[in-house]
Amino acid sequence: MKQAYFTVLENTPVARGVYRLVLAGDASDCTRAGTFVNVKVEGFYLRRPLSVCDVYSREEENDTLVLMYKTVGGGTEAMSRLSSGARLDLLTGLGNGFESDNALKYADNARNRALIAKKDAPDAQDGALLVGGGMGAAPLYMLAKQLYARGVKTSVILGFNTLADVILQREMQPFCSSLTVATADGSSGNKGIVTDFIPKNPPYVYACGPLPMLKAVYDRCTDGEFSFEERMGCGFGACMGCTCKTADGAKQLCKDGPVLKREEIIW
Amino acid sequence: MVDLGVTLCGLQLKNPVIPASGTYGFGYGHAAFYSPEILGSIALKGTTEQPRFGNQTPRVAECPAGMLNSVGLQNPGVDAVINEELPRLKSVFSGKVIANVCGFSVEEYVRVARRFDEAEQVGIIELNLSCPNVECGGMSMGATPSGVARVTGQVKKTVKKPVIVKLTPNTLDITALALAAQDAGADGVAMINTVLGMRIDIKKQRPVLANARGGLSGRAIFPIAVRAVYDVYEKVNIPIVGMGGISCTEDAVEMMLAGATAVQVGAENLRDPFACKKIIDGLPPLLASLGVQSITSLIGAAHS
Known part of the structure; x- marks a missing residue:
């Protein structure tokens, strides 16, 4: 957890009401996919929590931090008016994030079970299945990149309402073995919802x-x-x-989450 | 060198700045941002006898210059606070803390206060007679002078440590509550708790908070708090811990001028985790520029 000032490099619309905000600053706490930052927006009392979409180090001392946000109210609309060069106050490195190790462990276990049972475990060939809906694609992009770097074979299913909402499809492609886009109205990719495209025995899921x-x-x-x-x-x-x-008692989604393991979840 | 030390109910504080209950957990969470050792004291998260989950979410809503909360006294229960939270806090804060005690009956307040009375790290017991987010207990017991007197009197009979009573502004006359606390033996009053409020989502046409009503805190309530402290200072002779919307060093000084011996900082800790540190760091230069040698000379100085 850190408080740091960032400079806006880019703030550009990429889909209907969705902006890609590229920032320069100290993102050394933003190493884990699924963690978030809390952005102070001038004129608004509380900060805006946004998941980290991407982070990479540059040659200079500053890191580049990529956030995606949708304009849903006054705060995010004010953010959409930020121009490059603007300074932003961020709390970084918030939340637990995804554990990419778990996909590897799960795949190992599945292979071992199949060996013991002397049968094929076809679905366990995939290390991970990433399922994102709408803006949920943002943290999964960073996770897909990290899993790819670790050699995990990853399938991705992204769901949106319509073509105008589709984000990160092109960017995600190089990092996954298969990418399925589903739109509710069929205007892009496959018509349907994400669950229509989940295989029968899915591998370890990140959603x-x-x-x-x-x-x-x-x-x-x-x-x-x-x-x-x-x-x-x-x-x-x-x-x-x-x-x-949760099954482990009350948890703060900002600190003990936002990611919960399947077995912890109580609906 | 400006002297920032104050004495609150016999407790020596290195400065008058205390994070308010409910905005600082049990004190160790903020240690990721700065050492809590710089603080005058810490008011712990409100504690009941049994663990409580609190209200349904959404529990927070943004407002112009403030926020609503309806957390509903989430806490792990007094046993866990004493056995787990206080030892964890001890590793980052060596001073005495303020235990915020909540209950749903007079007897529960007494039992929880008694437990904290035995805890070595606790310097002051703060009776939360002002939580607006629970059906019974909290504000429902503290909105009338007779309710304040009943709980305060019973707790004072039981504990040895100083007791301050945290008062609600959601009442006809807060000075009557303060007088009732004083008459029942309170060693001080803490004020104000949040102001009851509501936001409605115009798209859903429903209240934003799951619990509909919540407590307003933040800058928006600062003038309400200053007025309340000013009026109570004229009526009582026990110390006042002033709070409500303090967000900068100037606000802390203003609250002391109204009559506060110490100040608590609440919602500002949530939007700026460094709020208390900035307020403390700002005191020496601000007091020097005002020509103030000792911060205690500010207490109630706005009164003629």
Whole structure:
């Protein structure tokens, strides 16, 4: 956890109401996919929590941090008016993030089980299945990149309402073995919802998206991690505004989450 | 060299700045940002006898210059606070803390206060008679002078440590609550808790908070708090811990001028984790520029 000032490099619309915000600053705490930053927006009281979409180091001392956000209210609309050169106050390195190790462990276990049972484990060939709905694609992009770097074979399913909402399809492509885009109206990719395209025995699942999508994905898999959204006060565990009930007791989604393991989740 | 030390109910504080209950957890979370050792004291998260999950989410809503919360006294229960949270806090804060005690009956307040009375790290017991987010207990017991007197009197009979009573502004006359606390033996009052409020989502046409109503905190309530402290200072002779919307060093000084011996900083800790540190760091230069040698000379100085 760190507080740092960033400079806006780019703030460009990439889909209907969706912006890609590229920042320069100290992103040394943003190493894990699924963690988030809390952005102070001039004129608004509480910060805006946004998941990290990408981070990479540059030759100079500054890192480059990529965030994606959708304009859903006054705060994000004000953000959309930020021009390059603007300074932003961020709290970085918030939340637990995804554990990419778990995909590897799960694949190993599945292979071992198949060996013992002396049968093929075809679905365990894939190390991970990433399922994103809408803006949920943003943290999964960084995860796909990290899994790719570790040699994990990754399938990705992204769901959107319509063509105008599709994000990160092109960017995600190089890092996954298969990429399925589903739109509710069929205007891009396959017509349908993400769960229509989840295989029968899916590998380890990483999901991020709206609550009904998370629940539907949960019902179609046996193991994985789910990133939840909640209104937050502070973003670092002080206010207890974003508490949820889990099998391990009450958790702060900002600090103990936003990612919960499948077995912890209570719907 | 400006002297920042104050004495609150017999407790020596190195400065008058204390993070308010509910905005600083049990004190060790903020240690990732700065050492809590710089603080005058720490008011712990409100504690009940049994663990509480609190209210359904959403529990927070943004407002112009402030926020609503309806957390509903989430806490792990007094046993876990004493056995787990206080030892963890001890590793980052060596001073005495303020235990914020909540209950749903007079008897529960007494039992929880008694437990904290035995805890070595606790210097002051703060009775939360002002939480607006629970059905019974909290504000429902503290919105009338008779309710304040009943709980305060019973707790004072039981504990040895100083007791301060945290008062609600959601009442007819907060000075009557403060007088009731003083008459029942309180060693001080802390004020104000949050102001009852609501936001409605115009798209969903429903209240934003799952619990509909919540407590407003933040800059928006600062003038309400200053007025309340000013009025209570004129009526009581026990120390006042002033709070409500303090967000900078100037606000802390203003609150002391109104009559506060010490100040608590609440919502500002949530939007700026360094809030208390900035306020403390700002005191020496601000007091020097005001020609103030000792911060205690500010207490109540706005009164003629």
